[in-house]
Amino acid sequence: MTRIVYVNGEYLPEDQAKISVFDRGFLFADGVYEVTSVLDGQLIDFEGHSKRLERSLGELDMVSPVTMEDLLGIHRELVHRNDVTEGMIYLQITRGADADRDFVFPDPETVPSSIVLFTQSKNLADSPAAKVGMKVISIEDIRWGRRDIKTVQLLYPSIGKMMAKKAGKDDAWMVEDGFVTEGTSNNAYIVKDGKIITRHLGNEILHGITRATVLRFAREAQMEVEERSFTIDEAKTADEAFITSASTFVMPVVEIDGVALGDGTPGPVASRLREIYLDESRKVAV
Numbered sequence: 001m002t003r004i005v006y007v008n009g010e011y012l013p014e015d016q017a018k019i020s021v022f023d024r025g026f027l028f029a030d031g032v033y034e035v036t037s038v039l040d041g042q043l044i045d046f047e048g049h050s051k052r053l054e055r056s057l058g059e060l061d062m063v064s065p066v067t068m069e070d071l072l073g074i075h076r077e078l079v080h081r082n083d084v085t086e087g088m089i090y091l092q093i094t095r096g097a098d099a100d101r102d103f104v105f106p107d108p109e110t111v112p113s114s115i116v117l118f119t120q121s122k123n124l125a126d127s128p129a130a131k132v133g134m135k136v137i138s139i140e141d142i143r144w145g146r147r148d149i150k151t152v153q154l155l156y157p158s159i160g161k162m163m164a165k166k167a168g169k170d171d172a173w174m175v176e177d178g179f180v181t182e183g184t185s186n187n188a189y190i191v192k193d194g195k196i197i198t199r200h201l202g203n204e205i206l207h208g209i210t211r212a213t214v215l216r217f218a219r220e221a222q223m224e225v226e227e228r229s230f231t232i233d234e235a236k237t238a239d240e241a242f243i244t245s246a247s248t249f250v251m252p253v254v255e256i257d258g259v260a261l262g263d264g265t266p267g268p269v270a271s272r273l274r275e276i277y278l279d280e281s282r283k284v285a286v
């Protein structure tokens with residue numbers, strides 16, 4: 001079955017979908033994106049993702065080519081046309097294709113934003129990685145200062161994943177001024193004496209939609225949550241650790257820079273939160 005993607009108002013087979021070579025997403029990484037997961041053919045945390053998209057666009061003075069209500073319809077149509085029961089929907093909006101390469105932003109009245117969405121079918125809920133846990137390395141965080149905006153500038157996160165891969169590990173946690181910011185494509189957490197510790201929000205990290213939902217569920221389940229910075233040394237002495245993102249939900253971390261956490265297997269807090277997140281999110285999926 002050929003995948004159907006959405007490009008600037010049209011649903012097209014993937015090999016017929018085209019974007020201009022002058023598109024600013026391509027030339028300047030001048031674009032924002034969202035990844036929304038699909039379980040049982042329904043969208044998880046959709047409202048959070050669309051709200052963050054609006055915020056990202058606003059922070060960059062970009063104009064959405066579609067309304068947020070249209071977006072829900074497009075997501076659903078793609079799930080339907082591609083028969084996705086489980087996986088992700090990737091959405092990208094860029095500042096469009098000007099007549100030439102120019103650092104100056106084009107006038108949005110004359111150059112409309114470009115929009116692309118596509119589906120990726122994948123087993124997410126029964127991921128084998130959730131049973132064994134992930135091993136991470138720490139690397140320096142040398143990204144730009146507005147990581148709260150979900151831009152498509154993902155070269156350094158990509159390099160970070162390659163560094164982890166070369167070291168025989170699964171991912172990297174980034175460190176700035178001695179403190180962990182986040183994972184290459186996820187938010188980072190440690191657990192000590194039952195308390196969940198994760199970096200406070202700011203421009204230094206992406207405000208994860210999964211993070212917000214997981215912390216709400218944790219508090220509702222009477223778990224203690226502390227939003228503050230932590231170092232890699234503190235993380236190495238934690239009882240357990242985990243990450244969150246739309247594509248991994250809650251994923252245990254069992255090793256940091258070669259040091260096993262606890263007994264080196266997924267911890268009870270991460271496992272419980274994963275269960276709660278999957279159960280509760282499914283109930284309110286759209």
Ligand code: PDD
Pocket residue numbers: 035182183184185186187205206207208209210211244245246247
């Ligand atoms: N990444 N931090 C970074 C740097 C991320 O790229 C992501 C998401 C997150 C988690 O955000 P959320 O819970 O809203 O997915 C945190 C997506 C999944 C990606 O790039 O594929």
